[in-house]
Amino acid sequence: xxxxxxxxxxxxxxxxxxxxxxxxxxxxxxxxxxxxxxxxxxxxxxxxxxxxxxxxxxxxxxxxxxxxxxxxxxxxxxxxxxxxxxxxxxxxxxxxxxxxxxxxxxxxxxxxxxxxxxxxxxxxxxxxxxxxxxxxxxxxxxxxxxxxxxxx
Amino acid sequence: xxxxxxxxxxxxxxxxxxxxxxxxxxxxxxxxxxxxxxxxxxxxxxxxxxxxxxxxxxxxxxxxxxxxxxxxxxxxxxxxxxxxxxxxxxxxxxxxxxxxxxxxxxxxxxxxxxxxxxxxxxxxxxxxxxxxxxxxxxxxxxxxxxxxxxxxxxxxxxxxxxxxxxxxxxxxxxxxxxxxxxxxxxxxxxxxxxxxxxxxxxxxxxxxxxxxxxxxxxxxxxxxxxxxxxxxxxxxxxxxxxxxxxxxxxxxxxxxxxxxxxxxxxxxxxxxxxxxxxx
Numbered sequence: 001x002x003x004x005x006x007x008x009x010x011x012x013x014x015x016x017x018x019x020x021x022x023x024x025x026x027x028x029x030x031x032x033x034x035x036x037x038x039x040x041x042x043x044x045x046x047x048x049x050x051x052x053x054x055x056x057x058x059x060x061x062x063x064x065x066x067x068x069x070x071x072x073x074x075x076x077x078x079x080x081x082x083x084x085x086x087x088x089x090x091x092x093x094x095x096x097x098x099x100x101x102x103x104x105x106x107x108x109x110x111x112x113x114x115x116x117x118x119x120x121x122x123x124x125x126x127x128x129x130x131x132x133x134x135x136x137x138x139x140x141x142x143x144x145x146x147x148x149x150x151x152x
Numbered sequence: 153x154x155x156x157x158x159x160x161x162x163x164x165x166x167x168x169x170x171x172x173x174x175x176x177x178x179x180x181x182x183x184x185x186x187x188x189x190x191x192x193x194x195x196x197x198x199x200x201x202x203x204x205x206x207x208x209x210x211x212x213x214x215x216x217x218x219x220x221x222x223x224x225x226x227x228x229x230x231x232x233x234x235x236x237x238x239x240x241x242x243x244x245x246x247x248x249x250x251x252x253x254x255x256x257x258x259x260x261x262x263x264x265x266x267x268x269x270x271x272x273x274x275x276x277x278x279x280x281x282x283x284x285x286x287x288x289x290x291x292x293x294x295x296x297x298x299x300x301x302x303x304x305x306x307x308x309x310x311x312x313x314x315x316x317x318x319x320x321x322x323x324x325x326x327x328x329x330x331x332x333x334x335x336x337x338x339x340x341x342x343x344x345x346x347x348x349x350x351x352x353x354x355x356x357x358x359x360x361x362x363x364x365x366x367x368x369x370x371x372x373x374x375x376x377x378x379x380x381x382x383x384x385x386x387x388x389x390x391x392x393x394x395x396x397x398x399x400x401x402x403x404x405x406x407x408x409x410x411x412x413x414x415x416x417x418x419x420x421x422x423x424x425x426x427x428x429x430x431x
């Protein structure tokens with residue numbers, strides 16, 4: 001399927017494509033257009049509009065579009081649920097929701113600043129969320145300090 | 153130049169190459185080898201070793217190798233200094249130093265897991281630190297406050313204020329957390345005004361909410377009490393002078409310290425200390 005949203009993504013419009021591609025629709029193709037054109041283009045291209053008021057896939061209360069996809073597609077992977085909280089914290093500027101939210105926000109805001117091409121930004125953004133996922137799934141118990149053996 | 157360090161980088165051994173290439177040596181080439189080969193290979197290849205013990209560019213006390221490079225090359229860019237705190241916090245597992253540290257750590261640890269090839273990892277890491285730099289340089293003012301520690305306090309208080317103040321039964325987790333933070337940062341300049349500005353709420357309201365769980369004391373009273381208690385604890389160690397104690401407990405100068413101390417205990421610090429030693 002095609003999925004369409006507003007251009008110049010930062011958090012949710014990068015995190016959602018990652019979630020869709022990995023957990024909902026492997027063949028998904030992503031389109032970014034100016035906000036005013038999302039619904040027209042969605043009809044024209046038979047694409048699913050997301051992360052825009054008026055679409056089914058959008059924010060509900062303090063939950064963001066990422067949360068809605070998790071719920072709608074009954075995704076239960078604990079690592080994804082943890083990422084959902086981080087994404088919500090970063091996307092809604094509620095950094096108290098997850099310790100990782102402020103850092104994700106800083107890095108995402110900087111990426112958006114550095115990459116003016118939305119698809120280039122999406123490509124590197126996918127790697128950021130792959131990394132968050134691997135951290136949440138496999139290495140989050142790990143702490144980082146100097147190996148005491150080095151100091152012998 | 154060639155620069156050499158231990159293989160399997162995570163934070164400092166990615167952030168330093170970024171710093172070197174962007175601010176010190178555009179042509180820098182980076183080599184990652186097993187720990188025991190760093191120094192022999194450095195000699196053989198005429199490379200600069202970094203982030204291993206006993207070389208010029210390495211950890212020193214609480215500072216990491218990123219800090220050492222900034223100092224040696226006198227890098228003045230404020231955005232780099234902002235990044236230094238975040239890198240140090242993530243690299244030395246002191247996530248309390250900067251709110252961005254936990255996120256940087258999570259993403260870096262995940263990248264290291266996903267890219268077993270150190271040079272591929274470095275390539276992705278360069279993009280990561282370029283992004284962090286752009287944020288620090290151009291976008292961080294979008295936030296309420298700049299000071300990482302205050303951000304942390306604000307996030308704890310925010311969490312509490314969101315949890316509707318209703319029942320007063322037992323000390324909630326946020327209050328304990330806040331107490332611990334204050335304890336850890338008693339030498340810093342904490343102001344309720346700054347905190348309430350960051351929270352965008354009235355200082356007197358914050359003060360009232362605060363005193364509900366802090367022995368009915370105001371923010372200022374509580375901080376002063378903590379400072380005096382820490383001062384008394386430090387007095388038991390003969391190696392500290394009273395001037396040092398005043399500094400370590402966040403007083404602007406010794407006369408201020410003496411005045412407040414006397415108000416709380418009824419005695420001058422020097423008299424109090426003599427009695428303390430006799431006991």
